[in-house]
Amino acid sequence: MQVIPAILEKEYQKAQEKIEKVKNYTNWVQIDVVDGFFAPGKTFELELLSNLELEKTLLWDIHLMVKNPINWIQKCIFVGASRIIGQVEMMEDREKFIKEVKDAGMEAGLAFDIDTPVDNIPQETDIVLLLGRKAGFEKENFNHKVFEKIPKDFDWAIDGSVKLDIIDLMQKKKAKIAYCGGLIFDGSVSVNFEKIKEILKNEN
Numbered sequence: 001m002q003v004i005p006a007i008l009e010k011e012y013q014k015a016q017e018k019i020e021k022v023k024n025y026t027n028w029v030q031i032d033v034v035d036g037f038f039a040p041g042k043t044f045e046l047e048l049l050s051n052l053e054l055e056k057t058l059l060w061d062i063h064l065m066v067k068n069p070i071n072w073i074q075k076c077i078f079v080g081a082s083r084i085i086g087q088v089e090m091m092e093d094r095e096k097f098i099k100e101v102k103d104a105g106m107e108a109g110l111a112f113d114i115d116t117p118v119d120n121i122p123q124e125t126d127i128v129l130l131l132g133r134k135a136g137f138e139k140e141n142f143n144h145k146v147f148e149k150i151p152k153d154f155d156w157a158i159d160g161s162v163k164l165d166i167i168d169l170m171q172k173k174k175a176k177i178a179y180c181g182g183l184i185f186d187g188s189v190s191v192n193f194e195k196i197k198e199i200l201k202n203e204n
Contacts (some may be wrong), residue, residue: 001197003172006159006179007130008032008137012044016052021189025053030061030081030179037067039136042201046072049079059083063111063159063179065135066090070097074146077104084127089116090122098122111135114160118149125154125178132160142166168199181193 005022007029009015019029031049036042049060059082064072069086070093076084085103088110089096101108102124109127112118113135121128128151133140140159150156150173157177158170167178184192 001167001175001200002177003167003180003184003200004028004030005184006030006032006176007183008034008043010041010043010137012048015044017050017143018185019054019058022184023192024057025189026058027060028059029139030063032063033066034136035066037060038065038087039079039134046075047081061085062069065111068092071099073097073100073104076106081106083107083109083126085111085127086132087111087113087135089095089113094120096120098124108156111159112149114143118151121151121154128154128156129179130156131160132158132162132164157171164195164199167196171200188204 005026007018033046034043056086059073060079061083062076063080064086066072067090069091084106086097088094092112092141100106107126109131110121110125113131114133117141130149132142134148140161146158152155155176157175157179160177162178162180163183170178
Protein backbone atom coordinates (compact mmCIF):
# COMPACT_ATOMS: atom_id res chain seq x y z
CA MET A 1 0.00 0.00 0.00
CA GLN A 2 1.13 3.52 -0.78
CA VAL A 3 0.88 6.48 1.60
CA ILE A 4 0.52 9.88 -0.04
CA PRO A 5 0.64 13.25 1.77
CA ALA A 6 -2.58 15.22 1.27
CA ILE A 7 -2.53 19.01 1.35
CA LEU A 8 -5.71 21.01 1.97
CA GLU A 9 -4.83 24.68 2.36
CA LYS A 10 -6.50 28.03 1.75
CA GLU A 11 -3.14 29.82 1.43
CA TYR A 12 -0.56 28.92 -1.20
CA GLN A 13 2.36 29.76 1.10
CA LYS A 14 1.23 27.19 3.66
CA ALA A 15 0.80 24.58 0.94
CA GLN A 16 4.27 25.36 -0.35
CA GLU A 17 5.74 24.91 3.11
CA LYS A 18 4.13 21.49 3.42
CA ILE A 19 5.38 20.45 -0.01
CA GLU A 20 8.91 21.42 1.02
CA LYS A 21 8.58 19.28 4.16
CA VAL A 22 7.64 16.08 2.33
CA LYS A 23 9.40 16.37 -1.03
CA ASN A 24 12.29 14.13 0.08
CA TYR A 25 10.01 11.42 1.49
CA THR A 26 7.55 10.81 -1.31
CA ASN A 27 7.13 10.76 -5.08
CA TRP A 28 3.46 11.75 -4.89
CA VAL A 29 1.63 14.65 -3.25
CA GLN A 30 -2.12 15.09 -3.30
CA ILE A 31 -3.43 18.62 -3.66
CA ASP A 32 -7.02 19.07 -2.50
CA VAL A 33 -9.05 21.65 -4.39
CA VAL A 34 -12.21 23.16 -2.86
CA ASP A 35 -14.17 25.84 -4.72
CA GLY A 36 -16.78 26.77 -2.10
CA PHE A 37 -19.65 25.01 -3.86
CA PHE A 38 -19.22 21.37 -2.89
CA ALA A 39 -17.88 22.28 0.53
CA PRO A 40 -17.52 25.59 2.43
CA GLY A 41 -14.31 27.57 1.97
CA LYS A 42 -11.83 27.77 -0.88
CA THR A 43 -8.32 26.48 -1.38
CA PHE A 44 -5.52 28.47 -3.04
CA GLU A 45 -5.50 28.94 -6.82
CA LEU A 46 -4.38 25.65 -8.33
CA GLU A 47 -2.40 27.35 -11.09
CA LEU A 48 0.11 28.60 -8.49
CA LEU A 49 1.61 25.11 -8.36
CA SER A 50 3.28 25.86 -11.68
CA ASN A 51 5.47 28.42 -9.87
CA LEU A 52 7.20 25.76 -7.79
CA GLU A 53 10.81 24.97 -8.61
CA LEU A 54 11.65 21.58 -7.15
CA GLU A 55 14.95 19.75 -7.38
CA LYS A 56 13.02 16.50 -7.24
CA THR A 57 10.06 16.17 -9.55
CA LEU A 58 6.87 15.36 -7.67
CA LEU A 59 3.82 13.70 -9.15
CA TRP A 60 0.70 15.73 -8.50
CA ASP A 61 -2.48 13.91 -7.51
CA ILE A 62 -5.30 16.47 -7.75
CA HIS A 63 -8.49 15.85 -5.76
CA LEU A 64 -11.26 18.02 -7.15
CA MET A 65 -13.93 18.81 -4.56
CA VAL A 66 -15.58 21.26 -6.93
CA LYS A 67 -18.63 21.98 -9.05
CA ASN A 68 -18.34 20.24 -12.43
CA PRO A 69 -14.87 18.68 -11.99
CA ILE A 70 -14.61 18.18 -15.74
CA ASN A 71 -14.19 21.96 -16.12
CA TRP A 72 -10.99 21.78 -14.06
CA ILE A 73 -9.15 19.26 -16.20
CA GLN A 74 -7.31 21.90 -18.21
CA LYS A 75 -6.07 23.56 -15.03
CA CYS A 76 -4.76 20.20 -13.85
CA ILE A 77 -2.99 19.70 -17.17
CA PHE A 78 -1.45 23.17 -16.82
CA VAL A 79 0.19 22.29 -13.49
CA GLY A 80 1.40 18.93 -14.78
CA ALA A 81 -0.94 16.61 -12.87
CA SER A 82 -0.38 12.87 -13.12
CA ARG A 83 -3.70 11.84 -11.57
CA ILE A 84 -7.05 13.61 -11.27
CA ILE A 85 -9.80 12.47 -8.91
CA GLY A 86 -13.20 14.13 -9.08
CA GLN A 87 -16.05 14.13 -6.57
CA VAL A 88 -19.08 12.40 -8.08
CA GLU A 89 -21.63 14.47 -6.15
CA MET A 90 -21.28 17.47 -8.47
CA MET A 91 -20.36 15.55 -11.62
CA GLU A 92 -22.82 15.43 -14.52
CA ASP A 93 -21.25 12.56 -16.47
CA ARG A 94 -18.82 10.14 -14.81
CA GLU A 95 -17.98 8.33 -18.05
CA LYS A 96 -17.11 11.59 -19.80
CA PHE A 97 -14.95 12.78 -16.91
CA ILE A 98 -12.95 9.56 -16.79
CA LYS A 99 -12.52 9.51 -20.57
CA GLU A 100 -11.32 13.11 -20.81
CA VAL A 101 -8.78 12.66 -18.03
CA LYS A 102 -7.40 9.44 -19.51
CA ASP A 103 -7.37 10.85 -23.05
CA ALA A 104 -5.15 13.62 -21.67
CA GLY A 105 -2.66 10.98 -20.50
CA MET A 106 -3.41 11.02 -16.76
CA GLU A 107 -4.80 8.51 -14.28
CA ALA A 108 -8.46 9.09 -13.53
CA GLY A 109 -10.36 8.53 -10.31
CA LEU A 110 -13.74 9.07 -8.71
CA ALA A 111 -14.25 10.21 -5.11
CA PHE A 112 -17.28 9.42 -2.95
CA ASP A 113 -18.16 11.43 0.15
CA ILE A 114 -18.86 9.49 3.34
CA ASP A 115 -22.65 9.40 2.81
CA THR A 116 -22.57 8.78 -0.94
CA PRO A 117 -23.25 5.22 -2.18
CA VAL A 118 -20.46 3.72 -4.24
CA ASP A 119 -21.98 2.73 -7.58
CA ASN A 120 -21.97 3.47 -11.31
CA ILE A 121 -18.18 3.34 -11.63
CA PRO A 122 -16.93 3.40 -15.24
CA GLN A 123 -14.75 0.39 -16.03
CA GLU A 124 -11.79 2.57 -17.06
CA THR A 125 -11.56 4.20 -13.60
CA ASP A 126 -8.06 3.82 -12.14
CA ILE A 127 -8.83 4.54 -8.48
CA VAL A 128 -11.91 4.90 -6.29
CA LEU A 129 -11.38 7.33 -3.43
CA LEU A 130 -13.54 6.84 -0.35
CA LEU A 131 -13.77 9.72 2.10
CA GLY A 132 -13.58 8.61 5.71
CA ARG A 133 -15.40 11.74 6.85
CA LYS A 134 -17.36 14.63 5.38
CA ALA A 135 -15.35 16.48 2.74
CA GLY A 136 -14.02 19.94 3.53
CA PHE A 137 -12.06 21.94 6.08
CA GLU A 138 -14.02 20.92 9.17
CA LYS A 139 -12.24 18.56 11.55
CA GLU A 140 -14.18 15.34 11.97
CA ASN A 141 -13.37 11.88 13.27
CA PHE A 142 -12.86 8.96 10.93
CA ASN A 143 -16.07 7.05 10.25
CA HIS A 144 -15.52 3.29 10.04
CA LYS A 145 -18.64 2.80 7.94
CA VAL A 146 -16.47 3.69 4.96
CA PHE A 147 -15.13 0.13 5.04
CA GLU A 148 -18.62 -1.10 4.13
CA LYS A 149 -18.28 0.73 0.79
CA ILE A 150 -15.13 -0.90 -0.57
CA PRO A 151 -15.61 -1.61 -4.31
CA LYS A 152 -14.92 -5.21 -5.34
CA ASP A 153 -13.48 -4.72 -8.81
CA PHE A 154 -11.46 -1.51 -8.49
CA ASP A 155 -8.35 -0.25 -6.74
CA TRP A 156 -9.44 1.89 -3.83
CA ALA A 157 -8.08 4.51 -1.43
CA ILE A 158 -9.23 6.35 1.67
CA ASP A 159 -8.77 10.00 2.61
CA GLY A 160 -9.98 11.96 5.62
CA SER A 161 -8.78 11.70 9.24
CA VAL A 162 -6.60 8.68 8.49
CA LYS A 163 -4.53 7.77 11.56
CA LEU A 164 -1.96 5.03 12.24
CA ASP A 165 -4.56 2.45 13.26
CA ILE A 166 -6.54 3.15 10.10
CA ILE A 167 -3.43 2.68 7.95
CA ASP A 168 -2.90 -0.68 9.64
CA LEU A 169 -6.50 -1.68 8.91
CA MET A 170 -6.35 -0.44 5.32
CA GLN A 171 -3.20 -2.45 4.73
CA LYS A 172 -4.97 -5.60 5.90
CA LYS A 173 -7.96 -4.86 3.67
CA LYS A 174 -5.72 -4.42 0.61
CA ALA A 175 -6.18 -0.71 -0.04
CA LYS A 176 -4.00 0.77 -2.76
CA ILE A 177 -3.48 4.24 -1.25
CA ALA A 178 -3.89 5.99 2.09
CA TYR A 179 -4.04 9.77 1.77
CA CYS A 180 -2.84 11.45 4.96
CA GLY A 181 -2.85 15.10 6.00
CA GLY A 182 -2.74 15.66 9.74
CA LEU A 183 -1.04 12.33 10.39
CA ILE A 184 1.97 13.44 8.39
CA PHE A 185 2.07 17.17 9.04
CA ASP A 186 1.14 17.34 12.74
CA GLY A 187 4.56 17.14 14.35
CA SER A 188 7.82 15.92 12.85
CA VAL A 189 7.36 14.80 9.24
CA SER A 190 10.40 12.50 9.38
CA VAL A 191 9.22 10.81 12.59
CA ASN A 192 5.68 10.40 11.27
CA PHE A 193 6.89 8.85 8.02
CA GLU A 194 9.03 6.39 9.98
CA LYS A 195 6.00 5.31 12.03
CA ILE A 196 4.02 4.76 8.84
CA LYS A 197 6.84 2.78 7.23
CA GLU A 198 7.03 0.55 10.30
CA ILE A 199 3.34 -0.34 10.01
CA LEU A 200 3.65 -1.12 6.31
CA LYS A 201 6.80 -3.19 6.84
CA ASN A 202 5.17 -5.27 9.58
CA GLU A 203 2.24 -6.15 7.35
CA ASN A 204 4.37 -7.35 4.43
